[in-house]
Amino acid sequence: MTAVTHPRLAPQRGSVAGTWWSRAFVRAVEEAAFSVEDLRLGRSLARAGAVGSITVDSGSVVAAVDDRDDTFTVTVSVPVLDERGRAALAEVVASEAGRVAALMSGDLPHSLVEAAEESGVELLPYGAELGAACGCDAWLDPCPHALAVLTQVGWLVKADPFVLLLLRGLGRDDLLARVHALTSSAGGSTADDDPAYAVAEEAAARAQRLLAAIDEPGEDLGRWL
Numbered sequence: 264m265t266a267v268t269h270p271r272l273a274p275q276r277g278s279v280a281g282t283w284w285s286r287a288f289v290r291a292v293e294e295a296a297f298s299v300e301d302l303r304l305g306r307s308l309a310r311a312g313a314v315g316s317i318t319v320d321s322g323s324v325v326a327a328v329d330d331r332d333d334t335f336t337v338t339v340s341v342p343v344l345d346e347r348g349r350a351a352l353a354e355v356v357a358s359e360a361g362r363v364a365a366l367m368s369g370d371l372p373h374s375l376v377e378a379a380e381e382s383g384v385e386l387l388p389y390g391a392e393l394g395a396a397c398g399c400d401a402w403l404d405p406c407p408h409a410l411a412v413l414t415q416v417g418w419l420v421k422a423d424p425f426v427l428l429l430l431r432g433l434g435r436d437d438l439l440a441r442v443h444a445l446t447s448s449a450g451g452s453t454a455d456d457d458p459a460y461a462v463a464e465e466a467a468a469r470a471q472r473l474l475a476a477i478d479e480p481g482e483d484l485g486r487w488l
């Protein structure tokens with residue numbers, strides 16, 4: 264599985280609108296915070312563009328955070344799905360036409376998450392699952408620097424749900440390969456046969472434009488959301 268590094272995000276003005284799944288991720292971050300003040304400081308650092316490039320891998324996120332005259336390295340951990348969970352999630356995605364196309368278009372269908380939960384797979388994390396380590400001297404976990412990183416991860420998850428899947432240990436290529444194998448062995452259609460696939464490719468391009476817009480200083484994200 265290959266880690267994905269996202270470039271430093273530019274400072275943001277105002278709040279960043281979210282999707283239902285990114286709001287769920289934000290709630291988990293709020294649950295993990297020890298105080299409203301810590302959360303406020305973390306969000307302030309995130310919006311100020313103090314977080315460096317973010318490397319997302321299976322079960323982990325690594326980023327540096329600038330705070331005054333110091334830079335601290337933050338590592339965030341998220342529990343990954345075991346092999347049974349990864350297989351079950353792939354089966355859920357393959358079981359309904361259009362789910363691959365939806366993911367590729369930057370959408371995470373609520374029905375997909377519900378079906379995964381019925382299969383025993385918790386895709387969206389909760390507060391206690393978000394672990395963090397930071398080079399600062401704060402005794403809290405997560406500290407404001409970690410909360411800044413988690414806030415920006417929420418922005419990435421909003422733009423591309425595959426970021427969430429990679430955090431849970433199932434990267435995009437792995438998932439698509441598993442779905443292809445399932446649909447091929449069942450004699451069903453593959454993602455390329457899905458009539459919504461062409462639309463999904465355009466929507467996937469839109470998600471990439473959104474990520475680029477996040478990286479532009481002073482860009483009004485509202486027109487992309």
